[in-house]
Amino acid sequence: DVKVTQSSRYLVKRTGEKVFLECVQDMDHENMFWYRQDPGLGLRLIYFSYDVKMKEKGDIPEGYSVSREKKERFSLILESASTNQTSMYLCASSFSTNEKLFFGSGTQLSVL
Amino acid sequence: GNSVTQMEGPVTLSEEAFLTINCTYTATGYPSLFWYVQYPGEGLQLLLKATKADDKGSNKGFEATYRKETTSFHLEKGSVQVSDSAVYFCALILTGGGNKLTFGTGTQLKVEL
Numbered sequence: 075d076v077k078v079t080q081s082s083r084y085l086v087k088r089t090g091e092k093v094f095l096e097c098v099q100d101m102d103h104e105n106m107f108w109y110r111q112d113p114g115l116g117l118r119l120i121y122f123s124y125d126v127k128m129k130e131k132g133d134i135p136e137g138y139s140v141s142r143e144k145k146e147r148f149s150l151i152l153e154s155a156s157t158n159q160t161s162m163y164l165c166a167s168s169f170s171t172n173e174k175l176f177f178g179s180g181t182q183l184s185v186l
Numbered sequence: 187g188n189s190v191t192q193m194e195g196p197v198t199l200s201e202e203a204f205l206t207i208n209c210t211y212t213a214t215g216y217p218s219l220f221w222y223v224q225y226p227g228e229g230l231q232l233l234l235k236a237t238k239a240d241d242k243g244s245n246k247g248f249e250a251t252y253r254k255e256t257t258s259f260h261l262e263k264g265s266v267q268v269s270d271s272a273v274y275f276c277a278l279i280l281t282g283g284g285n286k287l288t289f290g291t292g293t294q295l296k297v298e299l
Binding site: 109166 | 190220222227228229230231232235275286287289290291292
């Protein structure tokens with residue numbers, strides 16, 4: 075069965091901390107994505123990657139960066155966490171363009 | 187720009203009731219349309235999709251028809267079960283737009299006995 079694994083289910087950080095969210099997929103997918111999910115706003119795309127060492131900005135990249143050193147791993151980095159980055163973060167992957175996305179279970183991040 | 191509008195929830199139904207969740211879209215090109223479902227504590231998973239006008243997507247008793255004339259993709263099910271309780275997301279992707287899905291805000295469905 076296909077699997078997208080996010081490293082933490084719940085995370086609590088302090089304002090100003092550097093935060094790493096990790097995502098690993100075991101399906102040899104080319105594409106990987108980071109979304110945040112907020113009540114009333116749905117899912118918003120932060121960054122995505124079509125290949126190793128390649129990244130593109132989504133709709134809300136400010137305050138975030140990403141890293142994709144290996145095909146199976148896509149990391150989201152909050153350089154200096156702020157309270158408005160408290161959210162549910164969802165990682166997803168897909169094999170190719172227009173193929174369905176497979177999602178991880180999400181990381182609920184709270185920034186205090 | 188591209189956008190997806192869904193009816194607000196929560197929608198509360200009794201078991202075996204008929205379900206409709208409305209979804210309309212705005213797109214600059216020719217989108218493919220999707221419904222994703224998120225069960226409690228889980229990530230999203232694809233429920234069904236339609237790639238061109240008049241296509242009907244179906245899965246697990248759910249159906250949605252791609253209506254270009256009304257720019258809609260309403261989700262329907264004839265008889266809901268308690269296990270259908272979840273959040274449902276309508277989404278679109280433009281042909282040639284890579285894999286950048288645009289999601290609606292989600293509609294929570296609660297089914298009671």
